[in-house]
Amino acid sequence: MSDFATRRQALLARIAAAARAAGRDPDAITLVAAAKTQPVPVLVAACAAGQRVFGENRVQEALARWPDLPERAGVELRLIGPLQTNKVREALAHFDVIETLDRPTLAEAILKERARAATLGVPVCQRFLVQVNSGAEPQKAGILPDDAPAFLARCRDAWDLPVEGLMAIPPADGDPRPHFDALRRLAAAWHLPVLSMGMSADFEPAIAAGATHIRLGTALFGARSG
Ligand SMILES: *Cc1c(COP(=O)(O)O)cnc(C)c1O
Numbered sequence: 078m079s080d081f082a083t084r085r086q087a088l089l090a091r092i093a094a095a096a097r098a099a100g101r102d103p104d105a106i107t108l109v110a111a112a113k114t115q116p117v118p119v120l121v122a123a124c125a126a127g128q129r130v131f132g133e134n135r136v137q138e139a140l141a142r143w144p145d146l147p148e149r150a151g152v153e154l155r156l157i158g159p160l161q162t163n164k165v166r167e168a169l170a171h172f173d174v175i176e177t178l179d180r181p182t183l184a185e186a187i188l189k190e191r192a193r194a195a196t197l198g199v200p201v202c203q204r205f206l207v208q209v210n211s212g213a214e215p216q217k218a219g220i221l222p223d224d225a226p227a228f229l230a231r232c233r234d235a236w237d238l239p240v241e242g243l244m245a246i247p248p249a250d251g252d253p254r255p256h257f258d259a260l261r262r263l264a265a266a267w268h269l270p271v272l273s274m275g276m277s278a279d280f281e282p283a284i285a286a287g288a289t290h291i292r293l294g295t296a297l298f299g300a301r302s303g
Contacts, residue, residue, distance in 0.1 A: 081119070082126035084297055092291070095284040106284055109155060109273070111294035117142050119298065124148040132176070132292050134158030136168045144171065157244070157273075157292055159218045162186040169194065169201040176206040176244040176273050179219050181228070184236055205240050206273055207232065209263065211256040212248035219245065222259065229267050242271025242289070253279045257286035 085108075093103035110123055113134040120131070120142065130153045133139035139156070143149045155174040165186045168175060178184060187205075194201040207229060210219030220228045232238040243264050247256035257274055264272050264287075275283025277296035284291065 079122050079126060081122050081298065085126055085128060088293065088296055091281065092284065095281040099285045105289060107290045109290050109292045110297055111157065111292045113294065115298055121146065121148060124152065129153060130155065132157035136164040140167060140171060165190050172202050174204040174206065175202055177208045177218065178205045179208040184232060184238060187238065188236055203239055205238055206242045206244040206271060207240055208244045209260060211245040211260060214248055217246065225263060240269065242269045242273065244273035254282050254286060257283050261287040
């Protein structure tokens with residue numbers, strides 16, 4: 078087995094154990110491979126090892142590699158990094174899920190592009206998560222927790238945007254569990270089934286708190302080079 082396959086198998090076992098410990102079905106948790114900076118041969122090897130769901134941080138980086146790969150056809154591609162409004166057209170054309178809807182100006186740009194694509198009959202991304210800045214950190218993207226209910230209401234009522242869940246990156250220092258719990262409560266209050274939370278260092282408590290998608294980079298690929 079490749080190093081990737083070995084690491085992936087070990088992680089799937091830990092994910093399943095964490096799920097069972099929480100009384101959850103392991104199949105309810107999707108392992109998202111956070112692929113930023115990984116070279117194309119590594120992505121191909123990951124696909125060969127059975128990995129099917131990938132997260133990309135940058136639209137440009139994702140477009141430089143996935144569209145030309147035969148493996149793309151069987152892959153679900155999720156944008157997990159900030160989306161600039163001037164990249165919305167490309168992002169909606171190439172990603173299956175946008176996890177980082179985080180501000181009204183972005184929602185409006187997405188609406189505009191969806192309308193344009195609809196008149197042209199072009200398929201675009203129909204699946205969105207709202208990113209919440211759960212620690213209210215000034216350097217981090219995401220809607221502030223206090224603003225999240227009003228934003229979710231606008232997504233649903235004013236914009237008719239199909240939001241399937243929430244995404245968050247808790248502060249790097251400190252206990253992530255209160256952030257995971259707050260995200261779960263917010264998702265439950267809005268009947269949102271998807272919770273993207275938990276990374277290499279904290280995916281087990283995230284699963285205990287109800288994560289449906291965990292985004293793993295270093296634990297899956299090894300240390301990043303860039
Ligand atoms: C890089 C990244 C991850 C994965 O982080 P690791 O700690 O390497 O597992 C998850 N989510 C986002 C948004 C990232 O940018």
